[in-house]
Amino acid sequence: MSVATLDRPEITAAEPRPGSAGRSTPVSTGPDSRQRPDRGVRSRLRELALLPPQPGFVSLAGGLPAPELIPRAAYARALGDVLADDPAAMQYGPPHEPLRERIVDLMRERGIDCDPRQVLLTSGAQQALSLAAQLLMAPGADVLTEEHVYAGLRQALLPHRPSFLTVRTDPGAGMDVDGVRALLARGARPAFIYAMADTHNPCGVRLGRERRRELVALARRFGVPVVEDDTYGLLRYDGGWLPALRALDPEWVVYAGSFSKILAPALRLGWLVLPPRLAAGAGVLKEAADLECSALTQRAVARLLRHGFAGHLDRVRAGYRRRRDAMLAALRDHFPEGARWTRPPGGFFAWVELPDGLDADRVCDEALAEARVAVVPGSVFAVAAGAPANRLRLSFSSAAPDDIRAAVARLGRLLHRRLRHD
Ligand SMILES: Cc1ncc(COP(=O)(O)O)c(C=O)c1O
The missing domain is CATH 3.40.640.10 (Type I PLP-dependent aspartate aminotransferase-like (Major domain))
Structure with a gap:
């Protein structure tokens, strides 16, 4: 039986952070403020996930199935x-x-x-x-x-x-x-x-x-x-x-x-x-x-x-397993010391903790502009204010394995540059 593991030491301790478990999160206070932030969050995600294909650009942002695995x-x-x-x-x-x-x-x-x-x-x-x-x-x-x-x-x-x-x-x-x-x-x-x-x-x-x-x-x-x-x-x-x-x-x-x-x-x-x-x-x-x-x-x-379904699930699982493995190998090869990530046993996403001091929102903007790679900052998924600012979600579902490797290598170079300059 395999369970999700980290390829490098754990991102977080298992015990609740003070004030984390048991917190009733004041996400919203009035009717308008309750709605506006979520609208913004969702459109940022859609904006990143649905960027149109362009030459040399790789999206690791969306939860889109790979076109060739759609029957x-x-x-x-x-x-x-x-x-x-x-x-x-x-x-x-x-x-x-x-x-x-x-x-x-x-x-x-x-x-x-x-x-x-x-x-x-x-x-x-x-x-x-x-x-x-x-x-x-x-x-x-x-x-x-x-x-x-x-x-x-x-x-x-x-x-x-x-x-x-x-x-x-x-x-x-x-x-x-x-x-x-x-x-x-x-x-x-x-x-x-x-x-x-x-x-x-x-x-x-x-x-x-x-x-x-x-x-x-x-x-x-x-x-x-x-x-x-x-x-x-x-x-x-x-x-x-x-x-x-x-x-x-x-x-x-x-x-x-x-x-x-x-x-x-x-x-x-x-x-x-x-x-x-x-x-x-x-x-x-x-x-x-x-x-x-x-x-x-x-x-x-x-x-x-x-x-028309016999063997379909096996084919689809094999296709995504290849993509996941390409991403995990590239993360190991290219991401800097101090970065850690989950090893997803299924699904479409790996979750990355960037080295201390790197801000995921900023890294995402730079990844788009400089590395031509779309990824999603963890802030998009955070329910509460105060969630760690150095988390990234990387999707391995829709890009081809070679593109995943190339995109993660470009992201890795960007992170090394940031760490040298920050
Ligand atoms: C966790 C999760 N739940 C629900 C949905 C909605 O999926 P559907 O396309 O079936 O509406 C998604 C879509 O990405 C998802 O990631």
């Missing part, structure tokens, strides 16, 4: 077949039952045993998170997260004007579950705990087996649901795997999955696996949002999963 031909066949023989594909209609059944099959890969009636189809994991928030949150409620989270989570929560309670992320073992216990034991009752047990975005870490058990036990004991974001959960590269949190507790874990990273983001198709008590209410919220996911897409994806 366009198989999807075209599935789409053509559905259009030819299924008139319901162009109509309004209920959720497509065969797709929900295929998702139930896919969930067994994550150790999850569920019923199609518990599967709610959504417009990507993004809508899954929004619906989960609508189901679980009252306006202004607390939400418990790690210090650095997927920026789209905050967007999904924005209408509910949340306050955040934060715990740290241990780069070797994932979310600081002791910190979660301390918060709950002190009386905090967040609407939910947001967790990425596998293939964490942005930190590229995996939650250890014992911490998983402990987290769901805490959820049960204190009656606080966990929203498990498993958007990258099927993309694991190192043999061993651990069951998803939902596999450990069907009552207290709301699970969000997606086809964006294993098939294509353009499908805008994801799902929730819900505890039975929440399933009916969630269906009503989905209907209120957009009636239903595209009937055509649902049918084409169901057909692809049945007829």
Whole structure:
């Protein structure tokens, strides 16, 4: 079994920094101030992630799948077949039952045993998170997260004007579950705990087996649901795997999955696996949002999963494993003494701590201008003010391995220059 490890000494100690665990983060104080910073953060991320391709420029910024790993031909066949023989594909209609059944099959890969009636189809994991928030949150409620989270989570929560309670992320073992216990034991009752047990975005870490058990036990004991974001959960590269949190507790874990990273983001198709008590209410919220996911897409994806999917996950995993390994080797070869990074067991991202004194926002600007490489500063993912300023997220998903090596070498040269001159 492999777990996320650091290639150099640990980024952070496992024990909470004073004032870290247990902090209710004053992210926002008034209606406007609550919304503006997140809008800015998200657009900075999109700006970096969606920069148009240019010669000599390499993006290590976005969470975009590699174009050659998107099964366009198989999807075209599935789409053509559905259009030819299924008139319901162009109509309004209920959720497509065969797709929900295929998702139930896919969930067994994550150790999850569920019923199609518990599967709610959504417009990507993004809508899954929004619906989960609508189901679980009252306006202004607390939400418990790690210090650095997927920026789209905050967007999904924005209408509910949340306050955040934060715990740290241990780069070797994932979310600081002791910190979660301390918060709950002190009386905090967040609407939910947001967790990425596998293939964490942005930190590229995996939650250890014992911490998983402990987290769901805490959820049960204190009656606080966990929203498990498993958007990258099927993309694991190192043999061993651990069951998803939902596999450990069907009552207290709301699970969000997606086809964006294993098939294509353009499908805008994801799902929730819900505890039975929440399933009916969630269906009503989905209907209120957009009636239903595209009937055509649902049918084409169901057909692809049945007829064009054999071997696909293995191919995709092998493709991303090559890219990850190219990035890790280049980091070892080119990054300066004092830099440390996670060794992601899956997903799309490595998380880098720069040597002391280097500011990641500034490095990102210089990387774009001087090295022609796009990377994302950790500040984009920080929930709370005061998070360390020297973290970077590097994505290995969409560039070719040679380009990844070249880009990391250019970044390394830039960092060496900065260290000489600062
Ligand atoms: C952690 C995480 N959750 C959710 C999403 C949203 O994904 P989707 O395209 O399925 O809406 C993303 C997208 O990058 C993500 O990284």
